[in-house]
Amino acid sequence: MKTIRISNEKDIQQVEDTVLVLGYFDGLHRGHQALFAEARKIASEKQLKIAVLTFPESPKLAFVRFQPDLLLHLNSPEEREQLLAKQGVDYFYLIDFTSHFSANTAADFFEKYIKSLKAKVVVAGFDYHFGSDRREVHELNQFFDGQIIIVPSINHENEKISSTRIRKAIKEGSVAEATRLLSYPFSTRGIVVHGNARGRTIGYPTANLAPLDRVFLPADGVYVVDVEHKGHKYRGMASVGKNVTFEGDELRFEANIFDFSGEIYGDTIRIFWLDKIRDMIKFDGVESLLAQLKADEKIARLWQG
Numbered sequence: 001m002k003t004i005r006i007s008n009e010k011d012i013q014q015v016e017d018t019v020l021v022l023g024y025f026d027g028l029h030r031g032h033q034a035l036f037a038e039a040r041k042i043a044s045e046k047q048l049k050i051a052v053l054t055f056p057e058s059p060k061l062a063f064v065r066f067q068p069d070l071l072l073h074l075n076s077p078e079e080r081e082q083l084l085a086k087q088g089v090d091y092f093y094l095i096d097f098t099s100h101f102s103a104n105t106a107a108d109f110f111e112k113y114i115k116s117l118k119a120k121v122v123v124a125g126f127d128y129h130f131g132s133d134r135r136e137v138h139e140l141n142q143f144f145d146g147q148i149i150i151v152p153s154i155n156h157e158n159e160k161i162s163s164t165r166i167r168k169a170i171k172e173g174s175v176a177e178a179t180r181l182l183s184y185p186f187s188t189r190g191i192v193v194h195g196n197a198r199g200r201t202i203g204y205p206t207a208n209l210a211p212l213d214r215v216f217l218p219a220d221g222v223y224v225v226d227v228e229h230k231g232h233k234y235r236g237m238a239s240v241g242k243n244v245t246f247e248g249d250e251l252r253f254e255a256n257i258f259d260f261s262g263e264i265y266g267d268t269i270r271i272f273w274l275d276k277i278r279d280m281i282k283f284d285g286v287e288s289l290l291a292q293l294k295a296d297e298k299i300a301r302l303w304q305g
Helices: 030-046 077-086 106-114 137-142 163-171 175-182 286-302
Strands: 002-005 018-022 049-054 091-094 119-125 147-151 187-193 207-211 221-229 232-241 252-257 268-278
Touching (some): 018 030, 106 137, 119 137, 137 147, 163 175, 175 268, 221 252, 268 286
Parallel strands (some): 018 119, 119 147
Antiparallel strands (some): 187 268, 207 252, 221 268
16 A cells, blocks of 8 residues: 655646545444455456545544544554555555645545545445535545446444544443454554552562653543563553552552563553452542452453454
8 A cells, every 4th residue: 555645636646547535534344344355346347446535633632622532543653554554445545635635625635635546436424425515425426427436324323433433432441343343453652651669569560651742542441451562472461540559649640560570661562451350449548449450350351352
């Protein structure tokens, strides 16, 4: 897959005819995957390449009052590229969603971008909108005389699968639900840093993690996780939140890695969030904390999904 950053349509030098897939694609969830399944089928039948035109950041940044969550994603940029490549994308075009870009009408968008990308077929979801005049996807035929594939809603438990729904699940700590909607485990990368080493003194050493990417963290709590370190996966449990038992007031992100020992400060590890065990609790002492950790470990070791 070739990744191409553009500032406007003049930067596009597409020489091969394409199936163009339209959307933002944060998370590459099951709904998105349905679009790419259609694109792969058409590309194979018509001997076309698959192209994507999307944005590095949320288009909402150009329209609504800023909130820090608007800069967070379900995947890091590198993960999104890897997932798109697995979906068969040949050309991945990225353009910043600015006030200038958002001023393009639907007709402008077609003339400037869809034509420049040499699209013979366009694939989009049923709820896709385009242009400053907010045209609906079925109105593409007013501007485009090629084939238009509109993919219907992909549902889970009678509700549309969407990035918004997945973000909500993660914020609520429902990481198992997020995995079902994504079709792969939600994960977070972190670099191992020094903490206060309190866990080591009670027999539960933890890797204290500084998140490396602008991705969502689950709600405060203790979770069953798989931990990937240098190509090997280990079962473990991770916690997110303040260490209220020891009067901590800073957000902590740490993982206890089962059946693993070694100094790994400075290493990057990936946490695959599997399920939530419990909320954060304030314990009345080390003994009650240790008893709960042992119970948490048993749950984590036995968890099968």
